[in-house]
Amino acid sequence: MAPAFRQALMAWQQKDSTEEYSGFFHSVLVAAGIPESHVPEDFGDDLVSPVLRTYVLLAALILHELTHAFGQAYYDPDHPLHLEPFIEGFRANELGFAAERYILGGITRPSGFLPAAGLPPSWGRHIDAYATFGLYTNDTWAQWLAPGTSNRTLEEGKDADFAAPIRAWPVAQRQVYDYFTDEMWKKKVPRYGLGALKYVKIPEWAVSRMPGPDPAYPGVDNTLR
Amino acid sequence: MAERPQLPYGIPYPPELPDRIQLPGQHGQTDPDWREHGRYYGARDDLWGEGFDIRPLRYDPAGNELPRLPGEWEAQYMLGPPSRGVEWSDVIAKWGLQVLNKAGFLNLDLDLPEMTADPQGRYFPNRPQFWKDEALHPVFRRDMWRYGLSDQEWSAIRPAFLLASALLDDPTTMCLFNAIKDTARHFWIEDPLLGKCTRIHLRDSLTEAEQAAVFQDICNMRMFTYFYWEDDDELDKYNAYAYTVTSGHSAAGR
Numbered sequence: 001m002a003p004a005f006r007q008a009l010m011a012w013q014q015k016d017s018t019e020e021y022s023g024f025f026h027s028v029l030v031a032a033g034i035p036e037s038h039v040p041e042d043f044g045d046d047l048v049s050p051v052l053r054t055y056v057l058l059a060a061l062i063l064h065e066l067t068h069a070f071g072q073a074y075y076d077p078d079h080p081l082h083l084e085p086f087i088e089g090f091r092a093n094e095l096g097f098a099a100e101r102y103i104l105g106g107i108t109r110p111s112g113f114l115p116a117a118g119l120p121p122s123w124g125r126h127i128d129a130y131a132t133f134g135l136y137t138n139d140t141w142a143q144w145l146a147p148g149t150s151n152r153t154l155e156e157g158k159d160a161d162f163a164a165p166i167r168a169w170p171v172a173q174r175q176v177y178d179y180f181t182d183e184m185w186k187k188k189v190p191r192y193g194l195g196a197l198k199y200v201k202i203p204e205w206a207v208s209r210m211p212g213p214d215p216a217y218p219g220v221d222n223t224l225r
Numbered sequence: 226m227a228e229r230p231q232l233p234y235g236i237p238y239p240p241e242l243p244d245r246i247q248l249p250g251q252h253g254q255t256d257p258d259w260r261e262h263g264r265y266y267g268a269r270d271d272l273w274g275e276g277f278d279i280r281p282l283r284y285d286p287a288g289n290e291l292p293r294l295p296g297e298w299e300a301q302y303m304l305g306p307p308s309r310g311v312e313w314s315d316v317i318a319k320w321g322l323q324v325l326n327k328a329g330f331l332n333l334d335l336d337l338p339e340m341t342a343d344p345q346g347r348y349f350p351n352r353p354q355f356w357k358d359e360a361l362h363p364v365f366r367r368d369m370w371r372y373g374l375s376d377q378e379w380s381a382i383r384p385a386f387l388l389a390s391a392l393l394d395d396p397t398t399m400c401l402f403n404a405i406k407d408t409a410r411h412f413w414i415e416d417p418l419l420g421k422c423t424r425i426h427l428r429d430s431l432t433e434a435e436q437a438a439v440f441q442d443i444c445n446m447r448m449f450t451y452f453y454w455e456d457d458d459e460l461d462k463y464n465a466y467a468y469t470v471t472s473g474h475s476a477a478g479r
Contacts, residue, residue: 002466003454009381033308040326049332058385061467062452063392066364066443067401068469069450074406074442075423085405085423086414093422095405102427103398113311122457125466134331136316147418155417170316170330174234177338179388185344193347194397200233205328207259207319223258224315 004122004129005058012051022047028132031123032113052176053110053131060108064096071095083152090141091161093152097141105198106137111170135171137199144211144218162218165208165225169201229275236329238276239320240268240304249284259319263305268324269298277302277324302327343387346394351433352440362390363444371451399439400427406442 011021025044071084087098100107110128115121127133143166147155178184179197188196208225211218229238245254246262265284268277282300283291293299302323306313317325325331343360356363365386367379374382392398404410404425411423431439450469460466 001452001454002460003457004466005382005385006378006454009385010377013377013381032311034322035308038303038307038321038323040323040331042332043322043326046332046334048335048337052338055385055388058382059389059392062365062386062389065467065469066389066393066446066450067405069446070402070443071405072469073446073449079420079422081419083419083422085411085425087401088424088426093419099401102401103392103395109314111314111317113308113313113317116311120457121461121464125457125460128466133314133317133322134325136314147416149418152419154414154419154422156414166315168315170320170325172234172236172329173331173333174329177333177335180338180340180344180384182340182342185340185391189347189391189395194392194395197392202232202236204232205236205239205320205330207315209315223256224260224319225257 001061002125002129004125005054005061008054008126008129009051009058012047012054015047024126024130025050025132028127028130031115031119031127033116049173049176050131052180053135053173054129056135056176056179057108057110057128057131060100060104063103064100067099068096081149081152086154091154091157092140092142092145093154094141101139103194103197104137105194106139106169106201107141108171109136109138109168110134111136134173135176136168137171137201138166138168140166159215162215163211165210167206167208169199169206171199172202175200234329237271237274237327239328240266240277240279240324242266242279242304250286259304260306260313260315263319263321264303266304267300268302268304269300270327277327279304344391346391346398348394348396348399348436348440349391351436352394353437356444360390361386362393364446364450365390365393369447369450369452371453393443396431396436399431399436400429402443403428403431403435403439406439 011024015021022044029039075085077083083093084095086093090098090101097107110131111133112127115123140161142153143161145151145153147153147158184196210223210225212221214220232238242257246257247254265282266279267282268279271278280297280300285291302321304321304324306318307322322331345360349360359366367374404427410425410428412426414422414424416422
């Protein structure tokens with residue numbers, strides 16, 4: 001597990017006595033180079049919304065890892081590459097992501113930016129662990145990854161995956177909030193099961209990474225719509 | 226207005242960006258790439274608060290926004306990537322942080338939700354009596370941390386482990402774990418490069434006895450795995466937040 005989660009969540013606990021947590025939100029604006037004109041109103045003042053996102057992200061992460069571990073314990077990978085089992089409808093050999101999608105209806109992702117060259121990769125994990133810029137979800141992993149022995153994606157379904165945009169949906173913060181309410185666990189989940197928890201993907205807000213002109217390499221010259 | 230159906234969670238409609246755009250200094254229209262072209266648009270709340278108005282912004286050749294013309298309204302929100310020089314996630318690269326925030330995807334002015342008790346999944350009442358002492362799933366309990374945790378560390382991360390427990394303690398989730406183990410749910414598929422592979426087909430529901438067996442199988446993971454905080458240098462190698470390793474198997478990163 002990344003110590004970034006420990007750091008973010010312990011900093012949150014101490015947010016009333018130290019400025020480590022709130023200070024992070026200001027330093028991240030500097031690291032991202034966001035000009036004042038593009039900063040959301042009152043950014044960094046609300047210290048509750050981001051910690052709820054971190055909880056959801058961490059919960060998805062440990063379920064993801066538990067699924068890998070469970071597969072390693074109970075599934076015999078009778079295959080030279082020790083492949084995990086594929087799940088129907090998921091082209092990638094990735095039990096963890098497939099489990100996330102099955103349970104929450106999508107993969108849990110932190111929105112953010114890739115740290116500029118020169119910053120250590122651990123910086124990216126800190127930005128993500130603080131869930132600074134919201135969550136998004138999508139329902140494929142490695143969608144445009146070519147089949148192959150090291151890529152571990154299936155040939156079946158490749159053409160459809162390559163021709164389709166990679167779509168992402170922002171997760172409503174109200175949905176994140178609702179995961180931590182009595183209403184959810186005492187009323188909605190008993191009544192609707194996991195359906196009460198699945199990410200609501202609002203079509204109007206979806207963004208699409210459109211494949212580039214060469215069908216064999218959809219990532220090349222892709223565009224964002 | 227007000228003819229459109231409401232979106233979930235009271236989310237407003239997004240700014241209506243055009244399908245084709247006219248770039249400054251170019252003739253003819255072109256397909257947009259919002260990573261590049263989002264910054265040419267600004268938005269404000271529409272009069273009814275159900276969505277956003279947008280208008281094109283104008284820039285000088287050096288990339289500085291030109292002052293508003295008479296009659297042009299002030300843009301409250303800038304679309305496109307919030308900064309240049311770093312690569313933003315697609316959702317932000319299109320909508321910008323300000324619109325996402327205003328629409329309810331970033332920060333909400335709400336206090337911490339108050340729960341009267343730890344969340345319990347639907348399977349909780351069916352757990353063996355021995356494991357009903359805590360809402361935490363046996364595989365997500367504090368004693369799963371091989372090198373221990375301080376009280377502060379544990380109370381800091383516990384809400385995430387409770388949420389994961391409730392998600393795991395669900396009859397639908399159990400169908401997944403059942404199918405991973407149960408060879409009757411395994412089917413051979415043939416891939417040109419990977420050769421013979423297994424694909425699992427999940428059941429829609431399990432019997433009570435099957436659920437009890439899955440619960441026990443997951444509990445038994447207490448003997449096979451543990452948590453610990455990994456060094457950043459190791460995580461860098463996998464470019465992952467976490468990974469799971471079992472001796473004799475390849476690593477699966479996240």
